[in-house]
Amino acid sequence: MSTSHSSQSHDSPSPEATLQGPGLHGAGRISDRFWSPRLELVRDVVVPYQWEVLNDQVPDATPSHAIENFRIAAGEQQGTFHGMVFQDSDVAKWLEAVAYLLQHERDETLEQRADDTIELIARAQHEDGYLNTYFTCQAPGERWTNLCECHELYCAGHMIEAAVAYFEATGKRRLLEVMCRFVDHVETVFGHESGQIAGYDGHPEIELALMRLYDATGEPRYLKLCRFFVEERGQLPHFYDLEWERRGRTHHDFGAGTQPFMLHKKTYSQAHAPVHEQDRAVGHAVRFAYLCTGMAQLAQRSDDKALLATCRRLWDNMASRQLYVTGGIGAQAPEESFTTDFDLPNDTVYGETCAAIGVVFLARQMLAAEPDRRYADVMERALYNNVLAGMSLDGQHFFYVNPLEVDPKVLADNPILEHVKPVRQRWFTCACCPPNLARLIASLDRYVVGCADDTAWVHLYIGGEFELPLSAGTLRLHQETDMPWQGAVTLTIGADVPVQARLALRIPAWAEGFEVSLDGERLDAEMSSNGYLELERQWQDGDRIALRLEMPVRRVYPHRALRHDAGRVALQRGPLVYCLEQADNGERLHDIALREGGIVDTLEGTDALSGMTLLRAEALRENAAGEALYRFDDAPTYTRTEAVFVPYFAWANRQEGEMRVWTRELPRRA
Template sequence: MNQDRTGDVRTEGYITDGFWSRYIELVRDVVVPYQWEVLNDRVPDAAPSHAIDNFRIAAGEKQGDYYGMVFQDSDVAKWLEAVAYLLRRQPDATLERQADDTIELIARAQQPDGYLNTYYICNTAEPRWSNLCECHELYCAGHMIEAAVAYFEATGKRRLLEVMCRFVEHIDAVFGHEAGQIAGYDGHPEIELALMRLYEVTGNERHLALCRFFVDERGRQPHFYDREWEKRGGTHHDFGAGGDGVQPFMLHDKGYSQAHLPVYEQDRAVGHAVRFVYLCTGMAQLAQHSGDERLMAACRRLWDNMATRQLYVTGGIGAQAPRESFTCDFDLPNDAIYGETCAAIGLMFLARQMLMVETDRRYADVMERSLYNNVLAGMALDGQHFFYVNPLEVDPKVLGDNLVLQHVKPVRQRWFTCACCPPNLARLIASLDRYVVGCADNTAFVHLYIGGDYALPLADGTLRLHQQSELPWGSNVSMTVQADNAVNATLALRIPAWAAGFSLDINGEASDISPGDNGYLSIERQWVDGDRISLSFEMPIRRVYPHRAVRHDAGRVALQRGPLVYCMEQADNGEQLHNMALYQGGTLETAEGSDELEGMTLIRAAAVRDAEADSDSLYRFDSAPMKSECTATFIPYFAWANRGEGEMRVWVREVR
């Protein structure tokens, strides 16, 4: 393993950032309270959730039937996890009381043997653990484990942690190779990374061993899915296609759930994008704690294929709507993309975990790209509307009739029947301080330039950093050391790939230190209270060009400034954005946004537009369209669709 491991110790952080504090406050003041109302079915124009009532029914406190997706419990778990991170940031008696009451409800729904899943508790005719391929039992358990760990770390309260440890004991008894046990795994990876988070808190080797079991079992032959389907008589859940006796697609397409091969043999990102990043995150955690270099090598192979062949410029993954999945290398359509918000969030989980094993800029660059673009685009500026799908090209006029694009929405929605993305956004943004820094041995790493106060426990003492950042609009970052005693340590600062250059001052003196092979600039010295580091990045508007194998973007260019990818919107540029092109080498200038975009940096670009043709003919001979010069306006991609419905485009034609 790389010696620069950053996952052995826990850092603490409190974000006070000019850009991100607004979003954390939005999650606290708007998103989490709004989601609480949705979970309790008190928002008239939002899709019903019934998630809290499902627990009441399971606890025997309310009459009625289970309602919602088979994984509806996970919405409650993710809400609880977001609450935990907010409480860790600052006390909130009302929020803590709501969470404690919900935890008690969950505890009352738990069965005497430790089992906990409202779908199967309410639907007693369906046997537990009989359809792991489709029905998300371990997935829901994983999300609730994550919530339990986060709530314990934030408040010190063990109630939910004890509930979930009982459930894990039950799972440990059910799964294995002994007589009467199930040698299988869930169709949706999640339990793996959750068990590793639980292990980090409990130190219980059974939790690590259970994660190892689920990782090692996946993809083995004879295949578990086939044996399970035959055992239950060829029935399927409503995710399947056809009637009973007809195999559901997950049995035909085992790559959909990354179960086509043992994980050690996999080398391409395939299948459902969220499943892929969740599984790889758990694999990397297991490799970190077990020292399994073979497993880590598989993580690197899978990362490299995804990041160099199947990653959108916005940090999104998952190129197609059918099965919300990857397709093949360099197949990156802009309008038919899926780019699920949850997948981008899962990609951040994976990038952070890879950084914990080995500190390399390539992981942090992707984490930053995904955060500022695909992830942030998933939520409107008001915090009450959300994207499930994040396209790079939209024309609302075709969405209603083109069935290939029916998954794409031109504006964000209030809620979803399958509501995984909004609570996932809440827990990610509320826990953002966990992604900024890392440390190992006697080196402190700064991965993201997000203002705040961070405590990094090192071998020679705790190094506390007060970071101020102008990103994403400005280029300057400063860090002030706060230390009771001198600390001999290395401070490693990431130099982003988007930076055209940088300058570094230490206590007012210029430094010519260069980044290492890992893309981090390492400063080794004795740090004392008041030491100050100033870092300034060259942040011009940069033209981004695609790999020649990406056919969808041939002859096109995208614009990026700092970590932000930009797009054109109809609100600024009129209709038929496909008729606009940028001049190669033409002027690119920054401008200030106004109204909904106030405080944002926009881009004005020298462009040309195809003029209206004299003829209405669909096709015509020997008559190229007339062109007129114009100025194209680009806005940050994350901010699109906040000014009403209209066209949008990231990749734009370029002409001489």
């Protein structure tokens, strides 16, 4: 994606190789009061810390060994492989985040570090193109023998993503070439010919990565290989069974469940049926989101309407039956998986940061395939709530798991809550979430707008400068806003020549109303059926659109099938979901009940929450009624009080304490 920055690059990536097909998203430059500081945290704190971790330079962290694995694989150091079987992907995600940072701002030291790392990776590549430090160092004879469990193509996928991003950011082709060589090798290994493997990875990722490689290179073989992996999935006889038999029914140990293992593995990794027969979101939540992201890209780039319908069906099940109000997915922790429709427990939830990031990835591809605010609404919900809650305000601590209800007192004594942490952690042995957050925030400019033919969609209201390559010419879009705190957005057009085009502004579902004006003159525009406000005209340099989205506090009520939320309400203002914290409201948050229709007003946050809009709600608090565990015929009484709500993303940035998103609400009259 050709940006103003990439034109400063050493080599010149061919712009025609990027941004193919309708509805794709351009890159830009974020300049936003809310997001820019977070981007800076990623640049100044997260990515440098991550580098230290990868190089085992953090004294109190479990050594990552990830860089050392590459040195050993390259034959430059003695030693054995250490870490997860997918340890290589940590290096890939770091490189990908670095690429996005470099795209925003040159940093010679960082770029040199990345270049050196890429050279190291290149030296770890085998003659035939193969690249994976686990199988090079630890199990050299076992390449491609356990796709189900060993993340071989998953690691390849992440490195491809890094390669494409680094190429797009710097124009440097070194890693891109390394990965094209690897993919060319993969292409010889997989297929239906004799001696080839008709299989696919247990952890989807290669699919979306191949589509990015196809976008970057225009090479149709990559799209074809992606299609192969998507279409093989879940076919019978089942590949997992076949490779399991071939390797003598052994398993790579990463925590088997008690269910019949092979059957379980299939559902867990969305391989229980061919994708076109799947109609529900099942299994490991991150795997699901990554698979569907790749499928949506493939459907859109190859104009495959049946595959797109599959994506839509799976999205709809996820979004309308299995999505937390925070935009999280994955209701159960033991398998980090979906459970079943309308089953969304608030305390035992997994809600992995990576899974919500996967929802953002998938929403972006669905928007590219068919712009509709339902995708953008969910993307925004996930981004501003579950995703953002994954990182502390100081950028130094992270949540893997994002509960909607926590009582720190009960966590230690119940193993089913073992995964829930009441405070963010410095880093993790399985370090997927922090680097994933880093690469998403660093590339957030790619989620804001989309273009196809003569239409540019504005999906997210985030300040910055975005390029809109339209059929009649390229526009620049300058956004200014105080979102998520205020609903006003100013969009200023930059154009070298006037361009006839349609500008489609998303009207979020949370907006109670809106007003739009052009150059100070109010427009009587109507929202189209897909939830966008379409403004068509010949755009001139300096055209200025003022959009005002009404952003009152909304009371969110759950579908009546959501049994964990029955009788409860959540508060939302703009894209932000709010929660109660013990820091403001004392212990026993379950004691607090809002009154139906009670007043909720806003409040300025202070100290750690300075600059944020908090909410203050009329509430009732259950009175003490003696020490009896159970008492007869003595209904609770309530005292009027005020309850303070803080943005969910900002929870656990003060003292350790209780938190709760869904609050009881008492109807006016029963």
